[in-house]
Amino acid sequence: MTVAMNNQTTLSRPRGGSFKRDLIGVIVIIVFAALGYVLFPDNLALLTRILAVALLVLSLDLVTGYCGVATLGHAALFGSGAYAAGILSAHYGINDPFLMTMGGIGAGAVAGLLCAVIMLRAHGLPQLVLSIALIYLFHEFANKASSWTGGSDGLAGIMPDAVFGIYEFDLYGHTAYFFGIALLLIVFVLLRILVRSPFGMLCRGIKEDPLRIRAMGASPNAALTKMYVISGAVAGTGGALSAISTQVVALDALSFTQSAEALVMLVLGGTGSLFGALAGTLIFMLFEDYVSAANPFHWLTMVGVLLIAVVLFAPKGIYGTAAAYFSRRREGSQ
Secondary structure (H helix, E strand, O other): OHHHHHHHHHHHHHHHHHHHHHHHHHHHHHHHHHHHHHHOOOOHHHHHHHHHHHHHHHHHHHHHHOOOOOOOOOHHHHHHHHHHHHHHHHHHOOOOHHHHHHHHHHHHHHHHHHHHHHHOOOOOHHHHHHHHHHHHHHHHHHHHOHHHHOHHHOEOOOOOOOEOOOEOOOOOOHHHHHHHHHHHHHHHHHHHHHHHOHHHHHHHHHHHOHHHHHHOOOOHHHHHHHHHHHHHHHHHHHHHHHHHHHOOEOHHHHOHHHHHHHHHHHHHHOOOOHHHHHHHHHHHHHHHHHHHHHOOOOHHHHHHHHHHHHHHHOOOOHHHHHHHHHHHHHHHHO
8 A cells, every 4th residue: 555655656746746847837938028028018020930930930939849749841731720710800701819719720630630641751851851842842832832822922901800809909919919818828828738648658759769669559650640640730829820810821931931930949949848939939029029120130140140050059959958957066066
């Protein structure tokens, strides 16, 4: 009985610790959101953009950080969600922000399924090439379907209704900002539950040793396809938020640059950690905005120096390295 009680206590500790980290994560997001609102009241458009891109980086972390799938085409899922939300409003008059968000989620999930079917047929560098090919195909399709997407001129005429019929999407971006925070909090909590679930553990196992997972009777491709669909839904949420907040969708939402920058943000914060994905997005986008304003001619040089320094001196990313350091400190003090 003593052994059983000890086992039960040992098993309960991680759950309590995980719940504590989840709660801390939610509080940190709320605190940073409040600080952003107070410190940058005239730049809420940038903060809302950060929220949308953070959802994209979170979705990328699901397939790259947790599953080990190499991709440089994840903006295809983000752009699909943005165009779906925009088309619902501009062409069908569906202006409810929640319905537009659901449309973005659905389109992102479908795009994720399509990408998974193609990309999971290869591994390593061929998989990376397939992801690049897909983002170019998505981009060209959106460009050619100009009657629906607006082509190179962008999709305009997006007019979201007031949230709950009360809070209008004003020019100052207050409603869009709080709407984005709510979406990020909901997605963050759901993803924290997902990555700790048996399915999340299975995906981590596939990243470490897919042959052993297959020998145990599980199907790596089926699990990765499911995760890709979930990732697409998350990226589609970010795309829908972008369309709702800016009320226009440009081809940049489906650009290779968007995909590459999302991967850079993920590596900057730390892969395989939702907290790292959020930290990398915030640091990169604020640093990029600050240095580009301070030095419009050489800001890319400063961004490059930052990335090189992080990769060389903090290979696990800024958050990942900090978390590992404090973990060693705790173990040493016990």
